[in-house]
Amino acid sequence: MTAVGDRALAGLLSALAEAPDYEAASSYLLSQLVEIAGSPRGCLFRLDPAQDVMSLVACVGFDDPRPTPTLALGDLSNPIVLTALALFTIRGEGAAIHGQLDALAPWVAIPLVMPRVRAARERMSAHRARDIAGSLAVEVVRDSADRHDVVPAGAVVLQGPFTDDVLDSVSEIIVLASPLVARRAALSDARDLVERLTQQRDRLTLMVDSLPDPVVITSASNDIIVQNDRAERLLHARDDDSAGRRRAIELNNLLFTSFLSKAAMTGGLAAGPRELNLVDPDEGNDLLFEVLAHPLGERVGPEDAVLSVLRDVTDLRRAANELERQVQRVRQGEITMRGERDRLNLVLENVADPILVTDERSNIILMNDMAEELFEIREAATRNRRELAAVRGNDTKFTSFISEFALLEDNSRRERMSLTQPRTGMELPVEVVSGKVRSERGEPIAIVSVLHDLTKQVENERLYEALKRFNTELEGRIREATADLAEQNARLQWQSQEVERANRLKSEFLASMSHELRTPINALIGYSALLLDGVLGDVNPKQRDALSRGRSAAEHLLALINDILDLAKIEAGKMPLHPEDVPLREITLEVTQQIEPMVRKKQLEYVIDIAPDCPVIYSDATKIKQVLLNLLSNAVKFTNKGGVTVSARCAPGGVRIDVVDTGIGIRQSDLQAIWEDFRQVDQSRTREFGGTGLGLSITRKLLERLGGSVTVQSNYGEGSTFSVFLPERLPAGAGSEYVTT
Numbered sequence: 001m002t003a004v005g006d007r008a009l010a011g012l013l014s015a016l017a018e019a020p021d022y023e024a025a026s027s028y029l030l031s032q033l034v035e036i037a038g039s040p041r042g043c044l045f046r047l048d049p050a051q052d053v054m055s056l057v058a059c060v061g062f063d064d065p066r067p068t069p070t071l072a073l074g075d076l077s078n079p080i081v082l083t084a085l086a087l088f089t090i091r092g093e094g095a096a097i098h099g100q101l102d103a104l105a106p107w108v109a110i111p112l113v114m115p116r117v118r119a120a121r122e123r124m125s126a127h128r129a130r131d132i133a134g135s136l137a138v139e140v141v142r143d144s145a146d147r148h149d150v151v152p153a154g155a156v157v158l159q160g161p162f163t164d165d166v167l168d169s170v171s172e173i174i175v176l177a178s179p180l181v182a183r184r185a186a187l188s189d190a191r192d193l194v195e196r197l198t199q200q201r202d203r204l205t206l207m208v209d210s211l212p213d214p215v216v217i218t219s220a221s222n223d224i225i226v227q228n229d230r231a232e233r234l235l236h237a238r239d240d241d242s243a244g245r246r247r248a249i250e251l252n253n254l255l256f257t258s259f260l261s262k263a264a265m266t267g268g269l270a271a272g273p274r275e276l277n278l279v280d281p282d283e284g285n286d287l288l289f290e291v292l293a294h295p296l297g298e299r300v301g302p303e304d305a306v307l308s309v310l311r312d313v314t315d316l317r318r319a320a321n322e323l324e325r326q327v328q329r330v331r332q333g334e335i336t337m338r339g340e341r342d343r344l345n346l347v348l349e350n351v352a353d354p355i356l357v358t359d360e361r362s363n364i365i366l367m368n369d370m371a372e373e374l375f376e377i378r379e380a381a382t383r384n385r386r387e388l389a390a391v392r393g394n395d396t397k398f399t400s401f402i403s404e405f406a407l408l409e410d411n412s413r414r415e416r417m418s419l420t421q422p423r424t425g426m427e428l429p430v431e432v433v434s435g436k437v438r439s440e441r442g443e444p445i446a447i448v449s450v451l452h453d454l455t456k457q458v459e460n461e462r463l464y465e466a467l468k469r470f471n472t473e474l475e476g477r478i479r480e481a482t483a484d485l486a487e488q489n490a491r492l493q494w495q496s497q498e499v500e501r502a503n504r505l506k507s508e509f510l511a512s513m514s515h516e517l518r519t520p521i522n523a524l525i526g527y528s529a530l531l532l533d534g535v536l537g538d539v540n541p542k543q544r545d546a547l548s549r550g551r552s553a554a555e556h557l558l559a560l561i562n563d564i565l566d567l568a569k570i571e572a573g574k575m576p577l578h579p580e581d582v583p584l585r586e587i588t589l590e591v592t593q594q595i596e597p598m599v600r601k602k603q604l605e606y607v608i609d610i611a612p613d614c615p616v617i618y619s620d621a622t623k624i625k626q627v628l629l630n631l632l633s634n635a636v637k638f639t640n641k642g643g644v645t646v647s648a649r650c651a652p653g654g655v656r657i658d659v660v661d662t663g664i665g666i667r668q669s670d671l672q673a674i675w676e677d678f679r680q681v682d683q684s685r686t687r688e689f690g691g692t693g694l695g696l697s698i699t700r701k702l703l704e705r706l707g708g709s710v711t712v713q714s715n716y717g718e719g720s721t722f723s724v725f726l727p728e729r730l731p732a733g734a735g736s737e738y739v740t741t
């Protein structure tokens with residue numbers, strides 16, 4: 001210690017001990033060493049075993065660039081690293097020092113040591129260190145192998161050259177100062193560590209406090225040792241808390257403690273998560289927590305303490321319950337849907353029209369039996385080739401319709417389509433009505449199509465068209481016919497008017513000629529009678545016979561003329577009616593008187609049978625008398641044996657008079673003809689019976705005027721019955737009409 005002196009050394013050591021930190025101490029030591037060694041430059045590296053590097057702590061005499069700040073401990077070719085790890089003092093020339101340290105050449109590197117501590121880096125074996133040093137072309141000046149109580153702490157590099165004495169002094173100082181500097185380093189490290197730990201703790205506290213879940217550390221006696229903010233809000237009452245909050249917190253503590261005790265009894269907290277109910281002291285709501293417990297163990301102790309993390313699962317449980325409810329609802333919905341689908345299937349199968357459901361790619365996904373008949377290809381085994389072709393044709397038509405529809409925005413579409421009935425090969429006209437089924441988002445997910453059979457409608461349309469055509473033709477024909485008819489009608493009308501006019505003229509002529517015709521005939525009859533009566537002198541038998549014949553011819557002619565005139569009068573509307581109460585019995589007797597001579601002459605039986613309850617009818621007595629006379633004279637005339645009966649009976653609305661004879665009768669074929677003018681059935685017999693052929697015609701016309709009628713029934717050879725109906729009263733207006741004429 002000659003070079004430095006004890007006092008100076010003591011001063012240096014005490015300055016080092018008082019240095020505020022490791023860096024200051026290192027800089028001071030280095031500056032002293034440089035000064036003592038009379039070296040222009042030097043630097044001090046600290047070994048940082050945790051980082052596997054040596055860091056530059058201080059340097060003296062360097063302008064920029066400064067030496068490399070860190071040296072890798074693995075780089076044993078670096079003499080500074082070798083110095084520090086081997087605890088050798090090494091000397092060398094510049095080239096051996098790496099990088100910027102070239103400026104230090106020639107140099108001496110002296111190791112720094114420190115007392116052995118836990119986790120310190122041990123020095124490397126001297127043997128190996130020497131081998132390496134040998135390969136580096138440096139000189140190992142000293143070996144501190146004798147010092148077992150120390151471990152590497154760094155190295156000081158000084159620029160040489162210096163004498164051995166100086167090196168001894170410097171080494172001495174370093175040996176003494178090293179532990180001091182090392183302690184300073186330990187102190188600095190400890191301070192750093194405390195700072196780091198404090199920072200770390202603060203961070204962790206912040207982290208734990210900001211957790212939404214309460215975190216609590218409890219002792220074996222269930223006392224809370226530590227808790228985060230959230231746990232404090234639930235479990236720790238403050239002085240300024242309201243009474244309500246306090247009660248809630250008390251209750252929470254009770255619940256938590258009892259939970260911990262129970263857990264301890266039933267296999268310990270760590271056995272698994274358990275549920276814990278607490279109360280929200282602020283809101284008063286129930287809170288549900290899931291407690292995850294971890295025994296702390298001896299490392300973070302106390303050994304029997306337990307860390308409990310309370311996971312707030314209130315919302316989770318609520319959500320879970322809600323989810324469960326939803327699941328139930330979905331399940332219920334599924335059941336309902338299944339029921340509805342079954343019902344739908346039932347409906348589908350029972351609908352007479354084919355129904356198909358297609359997906360968004362126009363594939364058929366559902367169809368009823370009717371549709372299968374038309375579109376189902378799966379039954380291929382049971383179908384022949386013609387049927388399969390029909391099914392394929394149907395499918396092509398339907399699919400192209402659906403594909404087109406799927407591309408449109410419309411929701412429904414109707415179209416006529418001509419399909420083929422596979423079984424019969426017959427054409428099947430249908431109307432396809434399709435509608436889109438959309439999802440909740442409005443996207444089409446399926447198309448439902450119903451096919452209405454239009455066979456009947458098409459047939460009806462065809463029939464309707466045919467009918468329309470036929471109608472039009474018919475209308476045309478009717479138009480033509482109507483035109484024809486109108487023409488004929490006009491012609492007929494004209495003819496009828498002409499005939500009527502001619503008839504009227506004829507009747508008028510005859511009516512007006514009555515006097516002129518009857519006067520000469522009456523003269524003939526009158527003079528014949530005078531001659532026959534012998535008023536004008538005697539007549540011999542021959543003359544009498546001739547006169548008789550002439551008179552009878554004249555009488556016949558008069559009768560004929562009378563009849564013709566009567567008929568003419570009726571037809572000319574010039575026969576007046578004189579309505580009055582008609583005594584049927586009286587007029588029958590009157591007529592009987594007129595025909596009696598002939599009855600007697602023919603020796604016929606003659607019966608009058610007038611029912612006493614016959615109503616008195618209001619009619620024209622003269623005309624009725626004429627009717628009876630015509631019928632009775634015919635009956636007597638055409639009867640040669642047997643008799644004639646005239647009877648009268650009540651009839652609905654009037655009286656019926658029957659004139660019955662047992663005469664020659666009339667053939668069925670002649671029953672119509674007897675009513676015609678001048679019609680006598682058997683001309684050969686006319687001579688026998690006489691007559692004009694006008695009697696029945698007049699009779700019928702008279703009865704028509706009186707509102708009555710006459711009919712005949714006869715058996716040829718056996719007799720005839722003429723039946724007359726007379727109404728109780730003349731038809732309204734008939735009387736006045738004829739009276740005024």
Ligand code: ADP
Pocket residue numbers: 634635636638661663664665666674679680681682690691692693694695696697720
């Ligand atoms: P006529 O003056 O010839 O009797 P009518 O018009 O009275 O003319 O009768 C027409 C014909 O009807 C008669 O010619 C006769 O052939 C037939 N006829 C009418 N009444 C009878 C009767 N009661 N029995 C048989 N034939 C009759």
